[in-house]
Amino acid sequence: MSGTKLSLADWQQQLGRADSKAETSSADGLVYSTDQGRIKTPATPAEPAKGFADGKLRLKRETKGRNGKAVITIAGITEGPQRLNEIAALLKKKCGCGGAVKDGVVEIQGDNRELIVAELEKLGYSCKWAGG
Structure with missing residues (x-):
């Protein structure tokens, strides 16, 4: 067993399990990586609530x-x-x-x-x- 540390994404790529979207870690469902730590997906801004037609x-x-x-x-x-x-x-x-x-x-x-x-x-x- 080798003494080098390997991130989960790299390990998946070596096993051939990674998708073609391996460059973007949030796209393949990666949550944590030993290289980067916790991987956060960019938050989508919340839309303001829609009002009613009469304004009440x-x-x-x-x-x-x-x-x-x-x-x-x-x-x-x-x-x-x-x-x-x-x-x-x-x-x-x-x-x-x-x-x-x-x-x-x-x-x-x-x-x-x-x-x-x-x-x-x-x-x-x-x-x-x-x-x-």
């Missing part, structure tokens, strides 16, 4: 898939991910609960409908209840 935000109370616990989802905010995180943080502080931003939709735990609508209207958004 949609607020929906959801319990499905959450063991019966209510969550208010806010969809239709057309601003970037940084602004979505700011809005979510503000609403979580005002409501005194948790929440998250997932796929351009702000989720706030609990059922604080009136408080959420009041805070969003202070920020200049018009809201509309969707669903039940």
Whole structure:
């Protein structure tokens, strides 16, 4: 056995298992290499969420898939991910609960409908209840 270190990509090439895309390590699924360390794929920029035609935000109370616990989802905010995180943080502080931003939709735990609508209207958004 030889004492030289060999990267995974080089080893695969020697065995003939590498694709024709061996030059780009992210294309062949390589995650870690002893030469370079962890290989990161370039992140694609997130697209801003699409708004609704009437320009209003949609607020929906959801319990499905959450063991019966209510969550208010806010969809239709057309601003970037940084602004979505700011809005979510503000609403979580005002409501005194948790929440998250997932796929351009702000989720706030609990059922604080009136408080959420009041805070969003202070920020200049018009809201509309969707669903039940």
